[in-house]
Amino acid sequence: MKLRERILPSGEISFFLDYRVDRRRVRERIPDITLRGDAELYLARRKTEVARGIVGLPRREGLTVEDALDALFRDKEATCSPGHVKTIKARVRQIKEAFGAGTPIKMVSLDAVNTWRRGLLSDGEQPPTANKKTEMLRAAVIKARRAGLISESPLEGLQRVADPRREVWRWLKEEEVEDLLDALGSGVEMEIKRCNKRNYKTRVGRNVKLYRLTLFLLSTGARKGEALALTWADVDFGRGLVALHTGKHGGAGRKKQVRFIPMNATLRSLLEEIRDEAKDVPGSATVFCYPNSLRRDFEAAARRAGLGHVRPHDLRHTFASHLAINGTPLHTIRELLGHSSMGMTLRYAHLSPGVTAHAVEGLNFGPSKGAVARVIVVRESGERTA
Secondary structure, three states, X not given: OEXXXXXXXXXXXXXXXXXXXXXXXXXXXXXXXXXXXXXHHHHHHHHHHXXXXXXOOXXXXXXXXXXXXXXXXXXXXHHOOHHHHHHHHHHHHHHHHHHOOOOEHHHOXXXXXXXXXXXXHHOOOOHHHHHHHHHHHHHHHHHHHHOOOOOOOOOOOOOOOOOOOOOOOOOOOHHHHHHHHHHHHOOXXXXXXXXXXXXXXXXXXXXXXXHHHHHHHHHHOOOHHHHHOOEHHHEEOOOOEEEEEEOOOOEOOEOOEEEEEEOOHHHHHHHHHHHHHHOOOOOOOEOOOOOOOHHHHHHHHHHHOOOOOOXXXXXXXXXXXXXXXXXXXXXXXXXXXXXXXXXXXXXXXXXXXXXXXXXXXXXOOOHHHHHHHHHHHHHHHOOOOO
């Protein structure tokens, strides 16, 4: 039995016990204890109780859906951003309405959850959203089981619904990038129709804010959230670096990751232009400010530029794809993108076939080896052989 501690985002320390009983892992949170000395005394008492067969917290086989979800929501409320907490609260309310707040958790069957999710999909919800809702219910059940409140999970074996769009991503070629930037920087000439009057042509879609944000994303490979969270304190003109902070792999008391992107000439000129226009801005001020209509405005600009459906996140793929085409090593691309695993970066490997071709071109096994040798002899002697 081990005593572990976790630092919450609020700065408080939470202790819990980690042990196994009959090959089953039990993680038991120590309630209302913030001092390590008190936690060690609790640990000694629990060791004695577990040796006598008293495992986990008192069982509550009548634990309801409402109690399980509320316990999960309290944890999320302490670790997630206010905007995400609002989304979680709405999902919790929807789950309670679907299965009944007073329904015992053990009565929520796997078939019932799958049927509910199929209903969400038939109502027009996308697979990722439906998966998040069922995963939230499953997380509440797992939390209750780990706390010893229920003996077993009724949702064992719950699978995610496949998202046909998940692996569909695209990157923009150089001419497509130029078309997009031109549509944002100068607008696109369109014919405006007027009722009972002569039509006229004008340029529409010019958006300087979105142009600058798009150029920044293309030059850094940043995620949308990282770009909008960028402050002037993260921009180091002296060393030519931009610090990007991400909460994607943070949470649960872990620090947000940071990576540094070198400035190229385009990026430096862009940031200096924004700084000079803003003038005396504090370091805590954000560099980019854009309303919630960012994705809608961007996709509309891409359509006006004749690119079809393009997402803001595809600019990140464009950044990485062009690095791969230029021969940048995959481990460098991984570092610039901030991927947690190399598997995420390998999706760009096919864009640098020259690297793999160079790696195998020196291998000449079998009959081809003799053929290559004969060619070399002919070239050296200047004579032809049969």
